Every structure is written in structure tokens, then in C-alpha cells.
Amino acid sequence: MKVFLDTNVLLSALVAKGVCHDLVVALKTTSPNPFERIQCHTCERVLLELKTHLPTKFKWSASDTDSAITTFCDEYTIAPAAYTTVPCKDAHDGWILADAQLAACDYFITGDKEVLTLYNVGTMRICTPREMLLWLRTGIPIPKFEAHQDRAKYLVQRLEKIY
Template structure:
């Protein structure tokens, strides 16, 4: 299953141990992670400004993400009823890649669930969906 991970999920996965890091490992092992150039650029800014991660470490992380993920380039721009226009390219990239799930901590984006066939879930909801499917 193709799974798009939003910037906030990826930042938490690399900056802390917990739900998002476990979710990231799960997606790497059992699903097809999807990212976009816009997500990688935003993640680079977040790591540098918010977490003050050194540039060489940021490049290592971005290289890792690029090597283990499908990088989606949106085929067209779509419009979504959201206030943060910076999130538009992320949603377009996820839809263009045919993602089954878009995982985000952003409640405004979660309120769009579903977008066509794509679910928009919090990290916790994604984990619960996966746990239910195992039982």
C-alpha cells in the first residue's frame, strides 16, 4: 500500500522516539512510502530551524528518505478547501502517486478524509487501522 507521510510525521519520526518513529519503521517495512520534493524541502527547513540539526546530518536523512521512498511529482494541481496553501502540493503529490493513505498530524487536513479513494489519517488512526487489520 502506498503511504504518504506529511512533514510533521517525518520530523517527529526522526526527532523523537515514539508513535511517529514506530509508524515510519512500519511503513518502511510493510508499505511503499511516498514523498515529494516539496516535503523534502520543507523537512530540511524544519530540521534546520526547529531542531537545529547540523546540515550534514540533514543531508544524510534526506538521502535516506530519497533512497527508500517513491518521489511523486504531481501531474496536475488540484484545489482543496484548506487555509494553508503550502499543503496543496503535498496532497496533489499523494493523489498523483495513487496513495491509499496520507498520514498527517494536521487536523485541517484530517478533516478532508477521505479525498477520493485516499484516506487522510492521523498517525494514531493509521496505527489503529493497521492493528485492526492484523486481528
């Protein structure tokens, strides 16, 4: 299974202990299918955003920023740069989605509400960090074609089945 982590997920994982941090840790140690390894992907565009936002928005030092980026480069597969974009409100998001699609990722994990409204790009499912973490922890897969408008209702139903 190939998952692509968007900039906002990686930033949140680095600067706060929460769902995104727990997800990044879980992706290293857990797989919903014991016979299939999870391959984490990102791209140069995301790494460039990290290099820009960590020092400016979060006051990280250059050495800490470089160290974090080096870690992601060592642990994640860097997707090739796409030559065409995915139609999207934010053109930059379209390029990142295209990179993930070119890498043949199964899931694109983001907290960006505009990107989440796309629901999927080709066969690549777009989901929230919480949805992916819930899948990893419970083993109940994320449905491929559940409407995002029903997300809150659906998550409650999933949790009721578990507990």
C-alpha cells in the same frame, strides 16, 4: 498499498521516539495484507520542508539533515509534482495533497488537524499516524468513511473489540 507521509509525520519520526517513529519503522516491516507490500511515498515539497525545518527549528547540522533526506529519497518513492492543487485552507497543504493524489496513494498520513478535517481526497483516505499504526499492529483496517468528529469514540470502540 501506497501511503504518503506528510512533513509533520516525518519530522516527528526523526526528532522524537513516539508514534510517528514507531509508524515509520512499522511501515518498513509490516503489512496489513501479507500479499501486498506497503509503498511509502513523499514529495519534493515535503523534502524541502524537512531541509528547512530540521536545521532551523531542531538545530540539526547540514550533514545530518542531508543524510536524513538522502535516506528518505532511497527508501521512499518521490511523488511527481502536481500541476493543480487540492482546495484547502493552507495552499501549501493543498499542493502536497495534490502530489499524493497524483501518485495514486491510498492513504495520506498527517497530524495536521486542518488536513484531517478533509477526511479524504478522491479515493485517498486521510488518517492520523496513530490510526495507521493501530491498523498495522492489529490488522483491523481503517474504515474508509468514518467521520473524524467521532474519531475518539471510534478508536475506543476499536480498542474494546481488540482487548
